[in-house]
Amino acid sequence: MIREARTHVSRNEPLLFELSSPGKKGYQLPxxxxxxxxxxxxxxxxxxxxxxxxxxxxSEVEAxxxxxxxxxxxxxxxxxxxxxxxxxxxYNPRVNEAVARIEGxxxxxxxxxxxxxxxxxxxxxxxxxxxxxxxxxDAVTLQPAAGAHGxxxxxxxxxxxxxxxxxxxxxxxxxxxxxxxxxxxxxIAGYAVENIRSNERGMVDVEALARIVDEDVAALMITNPxxxxxxxxxxxxxxxxxHDKGALLYMDGANMNxxxxxxxxxxxxxDVMHLNLxxxxxxxxxxxxxxxxxxxxxxxxxxxxxxxxxxxQDGKWVxxxxxxxxxxxxxxxxxNFGVLVRALAYIMAHGGEGLRNATLDAVLNAxxxxxxLEAHYEIAAEAPSLHECVFSDARQAKHGVRTGDIxxxxxxxxxxxxxxSFPLIVHGALMIEPTETESKRELDAFIDAMISIAREVExxxxxxxxxxxxxxxxxxxxxTAARRPVVRWRPK
Amino acid sequence: xxxxxxLSSIEELFAHLPPEERLTRPLxxxxxxxxxxxxxxxxxxxxxxxxxxxCFLGAGAYYHYRPVLVDAVVxxxxxxxxxxxxxxxxxxxxxxxxxxxxxxxxQLTGMDVANAxxxxxxxxxxxxxxxxxxxxxxxxxxxxxxxxxxYREVLATYARNQGLEVVExxxxxxxxxxxLEDLERKLDGATAAVxxxxxxxxxxxxxxxxxxxxxxxxxxxxxxxxxxxxxxxIIAPPSAADIVAGELQSFAISPSFGGPFAxxxxxxxxxxxxxxxxxxxxxxxxxxxxxxxxxxxxxxQHIRREKATSNICTNxxxxxxxxxxxxxxxxxxxxxxxxxxxxAKAHYLAGKLPLRFNGPFFNEFVATVEDPVALNEAxxxxxxxxxxxxxxxxxxxxxxxxxxATEMSRRPDMDAVAEAFASAAEPREVEAQ
Numbered sequence: 001m002i003r004e005a006r007t008h009v010s011r012n013e014p015l016l017f018e019l020s021s022p023g024k025k026g027y028q029l030p031x032x033x034x035x036x037x038x039x040x041x042x043x044x045x046x047x048x049x050x051x052x053x054x055x056x057x058x059s060e061v062e063a064x065x066x067x068x069x070x071x072x073x074x075x076x077x078x079x080x081x082x083x084x085x086x087x088x089x090x091y092n093p094r095v096n097e098a099v100a101r102i103e104g105x106x107x108x109x110x111x112x113x114x115x116x117x118x119x120x121x122x123x124x125x126x127x128x129x130x131x132x133x134x135x136x137x138d139a140v141t142l143q144p145a146a147g148a149h150g151x152x153x154x155x156x157x158x159x160x161x162x163x164x165x166x167x168x169x170x171x172x173x174x175x176x177x178x179x180x181x182x183x184x185x186x187x188i189a190g191y192a193v194e195n196i197r198s199n200e201r202g203m204v205d206v207e208a209l210a211r212i213v214d215e216d217v218a219a220l221m222i223t224n225p226x227x228x229x230x231x232x233x234x235x236x237x238x239x240x241x242x243h244d245k246g247a248l249l250y251m252d253g254a255n256m257n258x259x260x261x262x263x264x265x266x267x268x269x270x271d272v273m274h275l276n277l278x279x280x281x282x283x284x285x286x287x288x289x290x291x292x293x294x295x296x297x298x299x300x301x302x303x304x305x306x307x308x309x310x311x312x313q314d315g316k317w318v319x320x321x322x323x324x325x326x327x328x329x330x331x332x333x334x335x336n337f338g339v340l341v342r343a344l345a346y347i348m349a350h351g352g353e354g355l356r357n358a359t360l361d362a363v364l365n366a367x368x369x370x371x372x373l374e375a376h377y378e379i380a381a382e383a384p385s386l387h388e389c390v391f392s393d394a395r396q397a398k399h400g401v402r403t404g405d406i407x408x409x410x411x412x413x414x415x416x417x418x419x420x421s422f423p424l425i426v427h428g429a430l431m432i433e434p435t436e437t438e439s440k441r442e443l444d445a446f447i448d449a450m451i452s453i454a455r456e457v458e459x460x461x462x463x464x465x466x467x468x469x470x471x472x473x474x475x476x477x478x479x480t481a482a483r484r485p486v487v488r489w490r491p492k
Numbered sequence: 493x494x495x496x497x498x499l500s501s502i503e504e505l506f507a508h509l510p511p512e513e514r515l516t517r518p519l520x521x522x523x524x525x526x527x528x529x530x531x532x533x534x535x536x537x538x539x540x541x542x543x544x545x546x547c548f549l550g551a552g553a554y555y556h557y558r559p560v561l562v563d564a565v566v567x568x569x570x571x572x573x574x575x576x577x578x579x580x581x582x583x584x585x586x587x588x589x590x591x592x593x594x595x596x597x598x599q600l601t602g603m604d605v606a607n608a609x610x611x612x613x614x615x616x617x618x619x620x621x622x623x624x625x626x627x628x629x630x631x632x633x634x635x636x637x638x639x640x641x642x643y644r645e646v647l648a649t650y651a652r653n654q655g656l657e658v659v660e661x662x663x664x665x666x667x668x669x670x671x672l673e674d675l676e677r678k679l680d681g682a683t684a685a686v687x688x689x690x691x692x693x694x695x696x697x698x699x700x701x702x703x704x705x706x707x708x709x710x711x712x713x714x715x716x717x718x719x720x721x722x723x724x725x726i727i728a729p730p731s732a733a734d735i736v737a738g739e740l741q742s743f744a745i746s747p748s749f750g751g752p753f754a755x756x757x758x759x760x761x762x763x764x765x766x767x768x769x770x771x772x773x774x775x776x777x778x779x780x781x782x783x784x785x786x787x788x789x790x791x792x793q794h795i796r797r798e799k800a801t802s803n804i805c806t807n808x809x810x811x812x813x814x815x816x817x818x819x820x821x822x823x824x825x826x827x828x829x830x831x832x833x834x835x836a837k838a839h840y841l842a843g844k845l846p847l848r849f850n851g852p853f854f855n856e857f858v859a860t861v862e863d864p865v866a867l868n869e870a871x872x873x874x875x876x877x878x879x880x881x882x883x884x885x886x887x888x889x890x891x892x893x894x895x896x897a898t899e900m901s902r903r904p905d906m907d908a909v910a911e912a913f914a915s916a917a918e919p920r921e922v923e924a925q
Contacts, residue, residue, distance in 0.1 A: 033903040034837055039832065049729055055824035056824065063821055064565070067571075067817060068565070070585040072585065074574045074582065075583065076574045077573035078572075089575055102531075104538025104540070105749070106746040107746055108747065109553055109749070112877060113868070119537035123537050148793070148803045159653060180797045184796075184798055186798065188653075190655075260519075262509070284572045285574065286572055286574075287574045288586070327649055331646055332612060332614035332640065333553070338746075341534065345530050350524050356519065364502055367505060371496055473580075473581055473584060473781050474581070476776070477783075480775050481775035487774075488591070488604070489595040
């Protein structure tokens with residue numbers, strides 16, 4: 001029975017372009033205090049344009065109603081649990097938003113001379129130090145704009161180090177449970193990808209690994225805990241196998257929310273890793289970004305980090321561009337600074353003990369869900385869960401119901417679905433990550449919904465396969481969208 | 493909850509962690525702070541930066557007014573705290589806004605399709621180069637020296653390990669625009685892309701059509717880059733280009749010490765399957781309603797893995813939404829008027845300064861001054877942040893400074909800059925012995 005949701009009316013809204021009428025406007029510029037300039041005269045008529053055809057023309061009220069109405073068509077963390085596995089959708093503290101908007105930080109120009117941006121540089125330096133402490137690594141770059149960008153930076157660092165030793169090597173090993181960004185990254189960094197199979201416990205098979213690591217292997221990209229939410233208990237052995245052959249261990253830190261304060265990758269053989277500040281460190285996902293993907297490295301990789309590097313000189317922070325071994329820049333300027341501010345605020349609010357408690361609570365929440373749902377859904381791996389638990393739809397599939405259907409039915413119950421069909425090694429995966437910020441009450445409501453759906457699958461599978469029923473739109477036709485792509489509005 | 497999990501202590505959750513891997517001490521971080529202390533600390537850091545002063549820096553990050561509506565919209569929890577819109581039925585708000593964003597990007601650039609955003613302009617340019625490589629099957633890029641120097645550095649980083657050779661071509665020392673002859677000389681049958689920026693790093697409007705003609709003559713694609721999106725309100729859209737890669741920071745995105753910004757890639761219809769990043773497409777639902785969803789995912793890493801067009805996953809959705817609200821508030825008439833104001837302000841200031849180049853410019857230009865650093869120091873005494881000394885990026889321009897004036901530049905401050913230039917140009921008095 002659906003207890004936690006009921007439908008309510010939301011307004012329809014045309015596209016901006018359909019809403020427009022000629023001459024409408026929602027702005028007022030200050031009166032010009034300098035003489036006007038004839039654009040065609042100073043730029044050349046051939047360099048100027050007529051009007052921007054089709055561009056919106058709406059009033060201020062129409063503009064805000066338009067976007068506010070659109071917003072009501074979205075689910076959000078602030079509305080309830082958002083249990084997407086691998087995404088760490090935790091509450092985004094609003095103090096983070098407040099500090100990111102402080103004028104002296106939000107309006108600092110990246111090319112202001114260093115003495116005029118000491119505050120911004122101190123924020124970055126403090127965050128670098130905090131992330132190094134949390135990961136047990138020696139140095140951190142804040143430049144990468146997101147997790148995949150951090151991965152690319154990390155693999156380029158590995159490549160640069162190996163090149164400096166005389167041979168960049170040929171391939172990167174990636175477990176079959178890995179995020180899709182890992183193989184895509186390795187390919188962009190110029191490496192061949194060799195997928196390695198997980199063992200029956202969902203972990204890297206250490207003996208098999210020892211057999212395939214040779215002088216052609218540049219690195220292993222490992223996700224720990226892996227995408228089954230399972231801790232790689234042999235991480236030191238894995239590192240040893242790689243290091244013995246001169247290869248490096250890269251760790252995808254997307255799941256750091258399961259480790260912070262408990263164990264540090266840098267103490268256990270990891271050479272380089274990235275973090276997702278928009279996961280572990282609570283910065284908002286914003287419907288798909290901005291993120292931030294700092295990369296933390298051990299000392300031997302530090303000379304290769306992107307330029308510029310922060311350093312202290314006569315008690316002031318300055319940028320050091322004289323880094324001959326650097327891989328170069330991975331983006332303009334210094335990173336997604338506004339996201340860095342938010343992450344540092346989160347770390348300050350928690351402190352060391354707070355981060356550790358958050359990890360324990362995140363793991364407890366996932367285990368609680370696992371325990372409560374085990375009787376109704378097939379657990380994908382027997383090994384203990386950390387911050388997320390993964391089920392398969394094996395039992396429901398017998399009734400013709402797949403993980404994607406259960407996900408859609410969850411929407412009717414007022415919840416955002418879990419991650420569907422990932423990791424790929426689990427047939428019909430349901431990947432659930434509650435995070436530490438969910439209360440027992442919210443978890444129980446989610447669990448009730450999942451159990452209720454399991455019952456529906458047995459009693460009335462069509463109710464589930466046709467879901468959602470209570471949303472403002474039904475299931476969308478993704479096949480037609482891809483076959484005949486319409487990716488922009490055009491006048492009729 | 494512990495009891496339900498069959499545990500007697502929360503520490504048991506990690507019982508399977510090998511003891512030698514466990515951190516046996518607390519993290520060496522300060523203890524948790526209250527909201528008040530956090531705000532106070534960041535306010536002090538903000539105060540340690542110099543902001544609020546008139547500022548004539550541009551060079552890829554611009555001071556434009558941010559309409560209040562922008563923050564009102566992006567502070568809505570439903571936009572701020574939602575994930576990538578994979579579940580279309582409860583993400584139509586984000587999906588519809590992205591579809592509108594993609595449309596406006598096409599209208600501005602004269603392209604047929606645009607993606608949902610990239611990290612920033614610099615990575616968009618690097619991805620555009622890689623896209624040109626995929627389309628042409630060639631492995632050489634010619635990039636103009638008038639492209640933002642840091643963008644070129646990013647391209648070099650991306651290109652190095654993909655066998656992509658990057659060759660730079662020069663600019664005309666008088667106009668500050670592309671040296672088309674140098675481009676023609678360096679173009680060959682192996683060239684995948686010619687990469688130019690307009691307005692270029694010196695603020696000069698480039699002849700995109702001429703560059704495109706040369707590129708196409710050699711079977712290469714033309715990639716046009718923009719860093720100052722406001723210019724598109726008045727300059728001709730780069731319709732002759734094959735790929736447009738841009739930075740939208742000018743559209744209500746605060747400079748924020750260099751990020752988060754939002755990049756975009758737009759291109760012709762025929763290259764749609766080679767575009768990197770997320771795309772939103774129109775479709776229908778089971779009830780016949782118009783609806784939107786992420787589409788052509790088979791280009792992307794979560795489906796195609798090592799064969800994907802790019803490794804990008806998270807992009808800059810919320811920042812692209814800021815740009816979308818900005819474009820809506822200003823609209824057709826406003827963007828034009830805004831661009832005209834920028835043009836007028838920059839030409840007012842430039843009219844009082846010795847210009848290094850004579851090419852047509854939008855809101856940035858290069859002025860000559862013997863010692864740009866000293867000039868900036870003099871301006872700072874008047875609480876004005878001057879322009880960017882160019883010697884750092886262009887040794888031949890060590891006696892030059894890049895200045896930017898926008899709708900936020902006030903006439904008295906511009907007059908003060910002109911005065912500082914005038915006094916810097918005066919012959920120095922010989923100090924009495």
